Structures are given as structure tokens and as C-alpha cells.
Amino acid sequence: MLTKIREKSQGAFAGVILTVICVPFVLWGINNYINDGQEAPVASVGKKDFYQRDVNKAYEKYEKSLGGLTANESVIKSQALSKLIKDEVLLQYVHQKGLTITDDAIRDFVQALPYFQTDGKFDEVKYKQLLSSQRMASSEFVAQIKNALIMEQFQQSILNSSFATPYDIEHIFKIQNQQRDVEYLTIPVSTSTEIPSDDAINAYYQVHQTQYQLPEKMSVEYIELTIDDLAKTIDVTDEKVKAFYDEQSAQYTTPERRKISHILLEINDKQDEKQALEKANQAKSTLAGKDFAVVAVELSDDKLTGKNGGDLGLFSAGVMEKDFDAAAIALKQNEVSVPVKSQFGYHLIKVTELIPAETKSFTSVKAEVTKAYQKSQAENLFYQQGEALTEISYQNSDNLKAAATQLHLTIKKTAPFTKAQGEGIADEEKIRSVAFSDEVLNGTNSAPIEISSDHLVVLRLNEHKAAENKPLATVKMDVIKSIQIEQAKQKVIETSKAMKTQLLAGDDFSKISVDYKLPIQKEAGLTRMKKGFNVMLNEAIFKAAKPVADKPTIFTISLPSHEQVVVSLNNVRDGTITEEDKKRIEMAKKNIAKAIGDSEFNSLINTLESDADIEINLPATPAQ
Amino acid sequence: MELYETEEQQVEALQKWWKENSTASLIGLGIGIAVILGWNQWQDHKKEQLSKASAVYDQLLKNVNENKVSDIDTVATKLKSEFGSTEYATYSLLLQAKTKVEAGDLAGAKELLQGLANQSTDLSQLAKLRLVRLFLATGEYEKGLQLIGQVDQKSAAGFSDNYDELVGDLYVALDRIDEARTSYEKALRNGYQSPLLQFKLDDLTGPEKLENTK
Numbered sequence: 016m017l018t019k020i021r022e023k024s025q026g027a028f029a030g031v032i033l034t035v036i037c038v039p040f041v042l043w044g045i046n047n048y049i050n051d052g053q054e055a056p057v058a059s060v061g062k063k064d065f066y067q068r069d070v071n072k073a074y075e076k077y078e079k080s081l082g083g084l085t086a087n088e089s090v091i092k093s094q095a096l097s098k099l100i101k102d103e104v105l106l107q108y109v110h111q112k113g114l115t116i117t118d119d120a121i122r123d124f125v126q127a128l129p130y131f132q133t134d135g136k137f138d139e140v141k142y143k144q145l146l147s148s149q150r151m152a153s154s155e156f157v158a159q160i161k162n163a164l165i166m167e168q169f170q171q172s173i174l175n176s177s178f179a180t181p182y183d184i185e186h187i188f189k190i191q192n193q194q195r196d197v198e199y200l201t202i203p204v205s206t207s208t209e210i211p212s213d214d215a216i217n218a219y220y221q222v223h224q225t226q227y228q229l230p231e232k233m234s235v236e237y238i239e240l241t242i243d244d245l246a247k248t249i250d251v252t253d254e255k256v257k258a259f260y261d262e263q264s265a266q267y268t269t270p271e272r273r274k275i276s277h278i279l280l281e282i283n284d285k286q287d288e289k290q291a292l293e294k295a296n297q298a299k300s301t302l303a304g305k306d307f308a309v310v311a312v313e314l315s316d317d318k319l320t321g322k323n324g325g326d327l328g329l330f331s332a333g334v335m336e337k338d339f340d341a342a343a344i345a346l347k348q349n350e351v352s353v354p355v356k357s358q359f360g361y362h363l364i365k366v367t368e369l370i371p372a373e374t375k376s377f378t379s380v381k382a383e384v385t386k387a388y389q390k391s392q393a394e395n396l397f398y399q400q401g402e403a404l405t406e407i408s409y410q411n412s413d414n415l416k417a418a419a420t421q422l423h424l425t426i427k428k429t430a431p432f433t434k435a436q437g438e439g440i441a442d443e444e445k446i447r448s449v450a451f452s453d454e455v456l457n458g459t460n461s462a463p464i465e466i467s468s469d470h471l472v473v474l475r476l477n478e479h480k481a482a483e484n485k486p487l488a489t490v491k492m493d494v495i496k497s498i499q500i501e502q503a504k505q506k507v508i509e510t511s512k513a514m515k516t517q518l519l520a521g522d523d524f525s526k527i528s529v530d531y532k533l534p535i536q537k538e539a540g541l542t543r544m545k546k547g548f549n550v551m552l553n554e555a556i557f558k559a560a561k562p563v564a565d566k567p568t569i570f571t572i573s574l575p576s577h578e579q580v581v582v583s584l585n586n587v588r589d590g591t592i593t594e595e596d597k598k599r600i601e602m603a604k605k606n607i608a609k610a611i612g613d614s615e616f617n618s619l620i621n622t623l624e625s626d627a628d629i630e631i632n633l634p635a636t637p638a639q
Numbered sequence: 640m641e642l643y644e645t646e647e648q649q650v651e652a653l654q655k656w657w658k659e660n661s662t663a664s665l666i667g668l669g670i671g672i673a674v675i676l677g678w679n680q681w682q683d684h685k686k687e688q689l690s691k692a693s694a695v696y697d698q699l700l701k702n703v704n705e706n707k708v709s710d711i712d713t714v715a716t717k718l719k720s721e722f723g724s725t726e727y728a729t730y731s732l733l734l735q736a737k738t739k740v741e742a743g744d745l746a747g748a749k750e751l752l753q754g755l756a757n758q759s760t761d762l763s764q765l766a767k768l769r770l771v772r773l774f775l776a777t778g779e780y781e782k783g784l785q786l787i788g789q790v791d792q793k794s795a796a797g798f799s800d801n802y803d804e805l806v807g808d809l810y811v812a813l814d815r816i817d818e819a820r821t822s823y824e825k826a827l828r829n830g831y832q833s834p835l836l837q838f839k840l841d842d843l844t845g846p847e848k849l850e851n852t853k
Binding site: 180558621 | 685686689690693694696697700703704725726727730733734736737740741745748761762764765768769772773775776796797798800801808811812831832833834835838839841842844845846
């Protein structure tokens with residue numbers, strides 16, 4: 016249904032921040048620090064300036080939000096810049112309009128994010144860890160989320176208020192469910208076996224030179240920095256590892272397991288506090304001779320748990336009041352507390368199961384701790400060395416030795432690779448595209464390439480081999496085949512043109528069929544979604560002009576197989592809303608409203624943008 | 640400026656000045672402080688009002704998403720009466736209009752959008768667009784074309800593609816296919832992204848395209 020209307024989600028502003036937040040340790044803008052401090056802004060919106068590093072950040076964010084969709088890098092870059100500007104325009108607008116979001120709404124939003132949760136609950140430690148791994152303060156993060164949510168609130172006002180009228184829906188279905196009657200015949204391709212003349216072969220070979228080439232190849236030398244390699248170089252002493260273990264001991268500890276049961280004597284209309292306490296004391300004394308669970312069934316006013324012997328399950332602090340918690344924590348296994356008062360009444364608490372917290376001993380996890388320690392140290396080192404690598408390889412741009420020596424890295428070499436394919440690190444598209452850039456081909460070091468968040472590479476040219484023509488003798492058979500296919504294609508096109516002329520002159524389809532000995536195929540009531548029907552042909556039929564005054568529309572279309580199809584479109588009938596459609600009409604309504612809302616929102620942003628004070632000064636040479 | 644010979648004279652002059660002007664100075668100072676405090680309080684109050692309005696509005700958005708029709712009007716009315724000066728009051732009108740369309744009350748929706756379209760806010764163009772779509776739905780095609788004709792081209796520049804599409808729709812309804820096609824093509828020319836528009840345009844292919852085969 017309505018396949019043309021794809022879910023094209025508008026930028027969910029908060030979502031985009033998060034995709035970035037939650038990718039650990041990304042080296043923002045490391046390539047650009049050299050100009051830091053004296054650079055001119057790349058773009059400005061009102062009073063807000065954006066520098067190259069902001070644009071780079073926006074680019075990475077945008078690329079991540081595409082979720083692996085790859086497109087031309089310069090296209091993505093310009094889209095990212097345009098989005099950065101649009102977002103800023105919107106942000107300034109919503110601030111100017113005084114829109115806001117309550118602190119409660121922000122807290123609810125952040126706490127509901129799975130990234131910050133452990134077992135479905137907000138985990139403050141995890142939250143802080145994730146933010147600090149991004150070198151971001153909580154206040155900064157909350158401010159960003161707040162802005163994003165305000166923008167979303169405005170966006171929702173436009174999108175959610177968009178509607179589809181009954182006319183809109185009917186109109187779309189009229190087209191969507193339209194039926195077309197066609198006749199058509201397909202002209203097959205018959206490849207000739209005739210051998211072309213040497214001149215023709217030579218001419219074709221000359222014109223289509225690029226098809227008969229060995230591709231351009233190159234190899235590079237490179238140095239790479241990885242967290243794993245760095246981790247191996249981190250010195251370990253027992254003291255350091257022990258200190259790390261002490262600091263991170265929570266990681267190596269299984270928390271205490273404490274199961275509790277209770278008997279509740281309620282304070283309510285029927286019994287006052289004194290009576291409840293008295294009953295509690297009596298219950299406590301009966302416990303001397305009776306099982307706790309039995310007494311719970313008999314006496315507890317908490318009927319729900321009483322049935323199960325008063326079982327409250329695993330104890331976790333903070334659910335009940337302080338006094339209750341204090342009592343529950345102080346108990347030993349199988350011990351029963353004195354009556355404890357809460358807002359409900361008096362409780363007798365018993366610990367039915369107690370497995371104490373266990374911290375794995377240092378010696379038993381030493382290997383694991385050592386690795387974790389090295390890794391955590393290596394992360395900091397990676398960041399510092401990444402900066403050093405950028406600096407040294409930039410200042411000594413005609414060799415890798417300087418950087419390799421100072422950072423104790425080995426210079427490695429790749430095997431030759433092409434723009435399209437390579438092995439080792441050249442397997443990465445990023446590496447190949449940088450390697451074939453003018454900068455590297457001219458003999459300078461590349462800027463650091465971030466293969467992943469823990470892997471940086473700097474490369475320079477080792478060997479370059481330009482594309483090379485294959486001699487005609489070796490490709491002659493290929494050329495002959497291509498010419499034969501070309502000729503056959505031409506012939507089919509000519510036949511189809513001749514048929515069309517005949518049809519337009521008034522001949523009918525059956526005569527053509529006889530003349531050319533090709534069968535007529537008929538399709539009455541063809542729909543857009545007809546299964547098993549050639550998709551390209553279907554699209555062409557539905558894009559064709561409607562017949563005027565009972566005169567069929569004649570057209571031809573060429574298929575990827577080079578066959579030509581000659582079509583006569585005889586009749587078009589408006590679509591109606593079928594019973595089947597009615598079942599999903601709500602969804603259709605939503606989709607149409609959403610498509611309309613999206614375009615309205617875009618136009619609104621464009622209007623704001625054209626009113627805003629925007630300047631863009633892209634540097635003359637594209638940034639790395 | 641007078642020159643004083645001794646410190647005593649200076650002190651004396653100051654005392655004299657103070658005697659004459661102390662009341663006025665103190666009153667001035669008092670007013671100053673009051674104005675600052677008042678201003679701050681007013682700002683705080685405004686902030687608090689906005690924050691409250693935002694919370695109420697979030698509730699409204701939620702009701703719309705969950706399609707709780709009866710609650711929508713209650714909350715929207717509350718926003719209008721208690722927080723009428725905030726933008727949220729305007730947004731709630733848009734949401735209310737949508738709810739009315741969903742409930743089949745096109746006349747009611749028209750009234751709300753007409754009100755918004757007459758104001759000169761950032762959202763009046765949006766309201767006009769939606770209003771004309773309602774005219775299209777109720778068969779008032781000429782009225783729709785007329786309203787679009789009156790739109791100030793310059794201030795509506797960002798919406799020109801939406802208007803062109805809508806004009807195309809109106810012409811389709813009037814069975815003026817050539818004009819409809821021209822309008823649709825005009826809308827598409829500026830790189831306007833609308834899956835529905837391409838879909839609608841493809842249905843209007845003119846006979847001249849017939850020769851244009853691959």
C-alpha cells in the first residue's frame with residue numbers, strides 16, 4: 016500500500032545526538048587542531064559561529080545518522096553543513112519564541128534511554144561513565160538534550176497537526192488503484208555471428224579504450240596506531256594493577272543477595288497503632304514455636320504476600336522506608352526483626368536467604384585486571400599519540416620515518432591495490448580513497464585516517480602505476496562480441512521504430528503480429544502492484560499518457576536485456592478504495608498526512624532560513 | 640566646579656548637599672532596586688509560565704498521538720485561557736484543527752485555520768495552505784485558487800512549492816489538466832521533495848511525451 020510513500024523520518028534531533036554520544040571515544044576534529052585559535056569561522060548563523068571542527072563534527076554525526084548508507088563524500092559534507100545550519104536556525108527560532116521543556120520531561124527522557132540503563136533501570140554510574148568517556152559534562156549533555164527536545168516539540172507541532180482530507184485520500188487511491196488495459200509485444204535480440212571488419216574492430220577499440228584497460232594501481236607505506244597495540248606496551252607493576260583493582264572493585268564483585276519475607280500488622284480504621292504493635296509483639300512470640308511462613312498466612316494483613324509465607328523477594332534498598340531498610344539490612348539469615356514501623360503499620364521482617372557479596376580475589380582475576388588496566392591506560396595514550404601523530408606527520412610531510420621513530424611504530428607496506436579493491440588495510444574504502452587522492456599521489460603524507468574509533472592510519476605513496484591499455488590482440492574477441500551485441504541492439508531498436516510508425520499510421524496490433532511473427536500479449540486491468548509482471552514495463556505503462564478519444568497510446572520501451580517492447584495502452588480506469596484498502600485506511604491516512612507534514616515542515620524551515628542572517632565561507636581547498 | 644580650600648569645607652559642602660537631596664536620592668535608589676527586583680521577578684514568572692505551558696502542551700501532544708479526542712479540547716482550551724500569550728496557544732489551534740478534520744468537521748477546522756491565516760504570524764502561511772486543502776476537499780476550488788492568488792509571493796517564498804502543488808491539485812479537480820501539469824512541474828523544478836507530487840504528476844503525462852521514448 017502506497018509504496019511510494021516511504022517512511023522518510025525527519026531528523027529526530029535528540030536521536031542524532033545520541034548516536035554520537037554512545038559510540039565510545041571518537042576523535043573529534045583531531046585533524047584540524049593545527050589551525051586552532053586563529054581560524055576564521057566556516058559558517059555563521061546570526062551570532063553563532065561554526066568553525067571547521069564543528070563542521071567536521073556535524074559531518075561525522077550526519078554520516079553516522081545515515082546508518083552506513085554511503086554516498087559521495089562531498090555530497091554528504093554539503094548536506095551535513097546544510098543540516099547544521101538548518102538545525103541552528105531552528106534552534107534560534109524556538110528560543111526566540113520562548114519554547115521550553117520542563118526539567119521533569121528532560122529527566123524522564125534521559126532516564127528512559129536504554130544506553131544508560133542496567134536491567135531496564137536508569138543507572139547513574141553508567142550514565143556518568145558514558146559521558147566521561149566522551150569528555151562531556153552532565154550539564155552540557157543535559158543542555159544539548161534540552162535544545163533537541165525543544166526542537167522536537169516544535170517539529171511535532173507541525174508534523175502531528177498535519178492532516179489528510181477525505182479528498183486527498185480518495186485522490187491518491189484513484190491513482191494508486193488505477194487499472195490500465197494494454198497489448199504489447201516483445202522484440203527479442205538475436206546476436207549476429209557476422210565477424211566485423213578489422214577496421215570496424217579497430218575503430219570500436221579506439222573509441223571504447225577505457226573498457227580495455229588494466230586499472231590504475233598503487234601501493235602505500237603506512238604506520239598505524241591502535242589501542243590494542245598500545246595496551247601491550249603499557250608497563251604493569253603489581254602495585255598499579257592492584258590499585259586499579261581496588262578502584263574498580265565493583266566490577267569484580269557479585270552483590271549481596273538477600274531475600275526477605277514480612278508479616279504486616281496494619282494500622283487502619285479497625286486497629287490503631289497501639290493495637291497493631293501489640294498484635295505484632297504477640298505474633299513475634301508465637302514465632303518461637305511456629306514457622307514464619309505459617310504465621311504469615313494466618314496473621315499478615317498483607318494478604319497478597321501473606322499467601323506465600325510473606326515472601327517479598329529480593330531485597331533492594333530504597334523501596335520501603337528507611338527504618339524498614341535499616342532493619343532488613345541488619346538481620347542475619349533466618350533472624351526475625353522486632354516490630355518495625357512504616358506508613359502501613361508494623362512489620363516483622365525475616366531474612367530467608369542470604370548470600371553475602373563476594374569480591375573475586377585479586378589473584379584470581381589478576382590477568383583480567385591487568386588487561387583492563389592496560390586498556391584503560393592505552394585509551395588515554397591513544398588520544399595523546401593521535402595528536403602527536405597528526406602533528407609530526409604533518410610537519411614532516413615528506414616521510415613517515417619521523418613519526419614512526421618518535422612514536423615507536425613500524426612502517427608497513429601494502430600490496431598493490433586499485434581504486435575498487437585491495438587487501439589488508441586497503442580493503443577499507445576510506446584508505447583507498449585517501450590513497451588515490453591528489454595529496455597522496457603528489458607525495459605528501461595523508462592526514463590520519465580513522466578506520467575505527469580505536470584505529471588510526473597515516474599513509475604515503477610507495478608505488479604508483481597508471482592505467483594501461485591492453486593491446487588489441489589480447490582483447491580482440493571481446494571487441495568482436497561487443498560489436499555484435501551493439502549491432503543486434505541497433506536492429507531491435509529499428510524494428511521497434513518501424514512497428515510504431517505502422518501502428519501510428521493505423522495498422523492494428525494483430526497485423527503487426529503477423530507481419531513480424533511475434534505473439535501479442537494482453538493484460539486487462541493491470542495494476543501498479545501486479546505480481547509477476549515486469550516491473551520496468553509496469554512503470555512505463557503507468558507513466559504513459561492516457562489514451563485520448565479512444566485512440567490508444569503507442570510507445571516503446573527498452574529493457575535491460577536490450578529487448579524492445581512495443582505497447583498499446585488502450586484504456587485507463589480510475590481506482591476506487593477497495594474493501595481490502597478500507598482495513599488499512601487509517602494507516603494510509605497517516606502516511607499521506609505525514610508526507611504532507613514533512614514537506615510543510617521543510618518549507619517552514621526554508622522560510623526561517625531565508626530570513627536568517629547566514630554566512631558561509633568554505634575554505635578554498637576542501638578540508639581533509 | 641567649585642574649589643574648596645580645606646577638607647572641612649568639602650565635608651561641609653557634602654553634608655549640605657546630603658541635607659537637601661537625601662530624600663530624593665533614597666527614593667531614587669529605592670525605585671531602582673524595586674525595578675530590578677520587579678524585572679527579575681517578572682522574568683522568573685514568565686519563565687515559570689512558559690515551563691507550565693510547555694508541560695500542558697506536552698500533554699496535548701500526547702493526547703493527539705493517542706487520539707483522545709475529548710481530552711484534546713479540554714487541554715487546548717486550558718492552554719488558550721491560561722497561557723494565551725505563549726506560542727503554545729497557536730500550536731494547539733493547529734492540533735485542534737487536525738482533530739476536527741479527523742472527526743469529519745471540516746467546517747470547524749476551516750474556522751480555526753481561517754483565524755490563524757488572518758494573523759500575521761510565522762505560521763499563517765502554513766494555516767493558509769491547510770485551509771486551501773480544506774477548500775479542495777469541500778469542492779470550493781475557485782475559492783482556493785483565489786486565496787492562493789492573494790498570497791504575497793515574497794513572504795511566502797519558502798512555501799512556493801507547496802502552493803504550486805496545491806494549485807495543481809485544484810486544477811486536477813477542475814479537470815484543467817494542462818494547467819495542473821504545469822503547476823506540478825513548477826513545484827518539482829526547485830528540487831522539492833514530495834513523493835506524492837511525483838506520483839500525481841506521473842499520472843498526467845501529456846501526449847507529447849509519447850515521442851520521447853528511449
